Amino acid sequence: MSTTALINHYATNRATTASAWLKSWLLTVDHKRIAILYLISINVFFLLGGLAASIVRLELVTPQGDLMSADMYNRMFTLHGVIMVFFFLIPGIPSVLGNFLIPLMIGARDLAFPKLNLLSWYLYMGGGLFALCAAVFGGVDTGWTFYTPFSTSYSNSNVVLTIAGAFVMGFSSILTGLNFIITIHKMRAPGLTWFRLPLFIWAHYATSLIQILATPVVAIALLLVLVERVWHIGVFDPAIGGDPVLYQHLFWFYSHPAVYIMILPAMGVISELIATFSRRRIFGYEFVAFSSIAIAILGFLVWGHHMYVSSQSVYSGLVFGFITMLVAIPSAIKVFNWTATLYKGSISYRTPMLYALGFIGLFIIGGLTGIFLSVVAVDIHVTDTYFVVAHFHYVMVGGTMMAYLGGIHYWWPKMTGRMYNEAWGTISALVVFVGFNLTFFPQFIMGYLGMPRRYHVYPQEFQIYHVMSTAGSTILGIGFVIPLVYLLLSLRYGRLAGDDPWDAPGLEWRTSSPPPTFNFETQPIVTEEAYAFQPEAAHL
Amino acid sequence: MANAHDTGHQGGHDREGNYGHISVRTYWVVFGALMALMVLTVAAWYTQKHFVHLPEIVAVGIAVSIAIAKTTLIIYFFMHVKVSSKLTQIFAVSAFVWLMILFVIVMGDYMARGWPPAKGPLSQVPVPISAAL
Ligand code: HEM
Numbered sequence: 267m268s269t270t271a272l273i274n275h276y277a278t279n280r281a282t283t284a285s286a287w288l289k290s291w292l293l294t295v296d297h298k299r300i301a302i303l304y305l306i307s308i309n310v311f312f313l314l315g316g317l318a319a320s321i322v323r324l325e326l327v328t329p330q331g332d333l334m335s336a337d338m339y340n341r342m343f344t345l346h347g348v349i350m351v352f353f354f355l356i357p358g359i360p361s362v363l364g365n366f367l368i369p370l371m372i373g374a375r376d377l378a379f380p381k382l383n384l385l386s387w388y389l390y391m392g393g394g395l396f397a398l399c400a401a402v403f404g405g406v407d408t409g410w411t412f413y414t415p416f417s418t419s420y421s422n423s424n425v426v427l428t429i430a431g432a433f434v435m436g437f438s439s440i441l442t443g444l445n446f447i448i449t450i451h452k453m454r455a456p457g458l459t460w461f462r463l464p465l466f467i468w469a470h471y472a473t474s475l476i477q478i479l480a481t482p483v484v485a486i487a488l489l490l491v492l493v494e495r496v497w498h499i500g501v502f503d504p505a506i507g508g509d510p511v512l513y514q515h516l517f518w519f520y521s522h523p524a525v526y527i528m529i530l531p532a533m534g535v536i537s538e539l540i541a542t543f544s545r546r547r548i549f550g551y552e553f554v555a556f557s558s559i560a561i562a563i564l565g566f567l568v569w570g571h572h573m574y575v576s577s578q579s580v581y582s583g584l585v586f587g588f589i590t591m592l593v594a595i596p597s598a599i600k601v602f603n604w605t606a607t608l609y610k611g612s613i614s615y616r617t618p619m620l621y622a623l624g625f626i627g628l629f630i631i632g633g634l635t636g637i638f639l640s641v642v643a644v645d646i647h648v649t650d651t652y653f654v655v656a657h658f659h660y661v662m663v664g665g666t667m668m669a670y671l672g673g674i675h676y677w678w679p680k681m682t683g684r685m686y687n688e689a690w691g692t693i694s695a696l697v698v699f700v701g702f703n704l705t706f707f708p709q710f711i712m713g714y715l716g717m718p719r720r721y722h723v724y725p726q727e728f729q730i731y732h733v734m735s736t737a738g739s740t741i742l743g744i745g746f747v748i749p750l751v752y753l754l755l756s757l758r759y760g761r762l763a764g765d766d767p768w769d770a771p772g773l774e775w776r777t778s779s780p781p782p783t784f785n786f787e788t789q790p791i792v793t794e795e796a797y798a799f800q801p802e803a804a805h806l
Numbered sequence: 807m808a809n810a811h812d813t814g815h816q817g818g819h820d821r822e823g824n825y826g827h828i829s830v831r832t833y834w835v836v837f838g839a840l841m842a843l844m845v846l847t848v849a850a851w852y853t854q855k856h857f858v859h860l861p862e863i864v865a866v867g868i869a870v871s872i873a874i875a876k877t878t879l880i881i882y883f884f885m886h887v888k889v890s891s892k893l894t895q896i897f898a899v900s901a902f903v904w905l906m907i908l909f910v911i912v913m914g915d916y917m918a919r920g921w922p923p924a925k926g927p928l929s930q931v932p933v934p935i936s937a938a939l
């Protein structure tokens with residue numbers, strides 16, 4: 267766009283002193299700058315979580331415990347799980363891409379509550395600080411699930427600090443959800459009706475509903491853990507009159523919907539990528555939109571599938587199993603509709619599209635193995651084995667992580683104004699895909715054969731799978747480092763992207779890259795559907 | 807859809823979604839009702855303790871019902887749900903619908919445990935191998 271827009275864009279450093287510059291970032295209420303703050307901090311947490319994972323994988327190369335004690339191993343996989351779930355996967359896509367893009371996509375100047383948005387980031391950082399302190403002062407050994415009564419009465423690790431971290435970060439999540447819901451209801455540009463919204467917005471709307479309805483429950487459950495641990499008031503520990511299975515109910519009432527907090531925004535990203543790189547409107551737009559809402563609602567009725575072996579009543583187990591299979595329907599609707607969108611599209615295999623196609627394949631494997639697990643009889647055989655570990659890594663890394671990377675690549679030119687190196691982009695997408703499968707596919711096999719999760723000493727016969735998995739994770743790690751390098755390099759050396767490098771129709775591309783502080787020079791007015799690509803629009 | 811809805815209410819009120827006004831008189835009436843319900847709570851406890859001994863489930867049921875009545879009054883009047891937009895009302899109600907999902911399903915689990923008495927190969931008490939041979 268014009269040079270004036272460039273001078274005024276959100277990233278411009280108008281501050282003259284270092285402290286003024288720092289202040290302009292740390293006290294900003296601009297959703298785009300807050301998104302950048304999140305981008306940096308979330309990636310730092312991802313690297314820390316990844317480091318813990320590498321240490322876990324290294325330990326598992328041999329069947330003996332040679333790198334660390336059993337106790338240390340427990341702390342290491344808990345560190346990995348807590349950081350990845352609470353500080354990367356749950357906030358990841360909404361706080362970075364959602365924050366940056368929701369106002370842009372709906373033609374608004376900012377989110378409804380900019381200061382609340384900044385507060386969310388501080389809460390996230392505060393929660394993260396607690397969790398990191400817990401790690402530095404010796405770690406936690408409960409697993410990311412904090413199961414009682416171990417966490418309340420027996421563990422000698424930093425349960426209180428870690429739970430405080432998850433608790434504080436929960437408020438960040440609630441406030442972000444609240445902000446998004448109100449923004450999407452109240453601040454859409456003139457003419458932007460609900461069924462003209464990009465599917466990214468629908469997905470974030472559904473996610474936000476889960477965030478505000480489910481997060482308070484886990485907050486209270488975690489608070490009760492603290493109450494029992496600190497004051498020995500019997501809530502969950504049977505020795506003092508509590509009920510440990512109650513904790514599992516409360517925890518999974520949040521944490522199953524939380525897996526949809528992770529995957530729904532990812533699905534929103536994928537819808538955008540598939541549309542742009544096959545240059546077609548998403549097939550069955552309304553179905554894809556409503557399937558997000560259906561997932562959000564049904565997702566609240568299935569939590570008991572994590573409790574089949576917990577002494578939950580078998581009747582509850584059967585009902586939960588049945589409803590769990592129902593959730594697969596809206597997920598499948600999305601996959602089928604993305605595939606149908608590809609059909610007769612003019613597909614270009616740019617880096618974001620490679621990530622999107624990878625997502626579809628991996629999510630199918632992750633989702634289908636989820637259906638295996640929803641069958642009580644099968645689950646009793648493989649629960650707490652590497653089969654489950656493989657299942658959730660296929661959906662969380664193969665799903666959310668792939669979408670996060672694809673989305674970062676796709677909107678990088680908008681966020682920074684620069685293009686990254688396409689050749690390196692292609693290479694990294696392929697390396698991630700190969701490394702990912704080598705890491706996690708063997709885990710299905712060894713899990714099915716009986717390798718339990720959360721043990722670092724194991725029978726000889728499983729070593730071959732563990733070696734494959736560790737080799738794969740090394741490749742995967744390289745696949746994550748490559749983009750870090752070329753994306754950072756692009757900030758200085760990348761060519762200028764221009765307003766609309768992908769020739770895409772969304773509102774976010776109708777302003778300069780990076781956008782000016784208040785996003786649009788003039789209020790955009792929407793007169794057409796989402797994904798109105800030129801060739802299609804021409805013959806309508 | 808929502809756009810038409812917004813413009814319909816512009817002008818009159820400075821705050822979005824706040825469509826009406828609750829009179830001071832209403833606040834006092836609600837306050838009176840809350841005080842009355844509090845007296846009722848204490849009275850119910852007193853009756854239970856000194857006169858009729860109701861089964862625990864009935865006693866708790868009465869106490870919880872009074873508490874719910876109080877909560878409803880506070881949310882509806884003091885928290886302005888009465889004069890808020892339909893959308894706000896839907897969100898306010900949905901929180902409680904979700905709470906009901908949690909309670910109903912969890913209680914469903916508790917009530918269905920050991921029902922009917924466990925039978926079948928997996929539920930039998932394990933027999934030492936020597937005895938089984
Ligand atoms: C397609 C629908 C899905 C179905 C039917 C499904 C089903 C299941 C079942 C039955 C379990 C329990 C296994 C056990 O512990 O024995 C499970 C575990 C898990 N799933 Fe899924 N799942 C689905 C999608 C997802 C998604 C999208 C995510 C995350 C993005 C996810 C993340 C997890 C996690 C983290 C666990 C393990 C939690 C733990 O014990 O630490 N699942 N899944």
Ligand SMILES: [Cu+2]
Nearest residue numbers: 522569571572
């Ligand atoms: Cu689940």
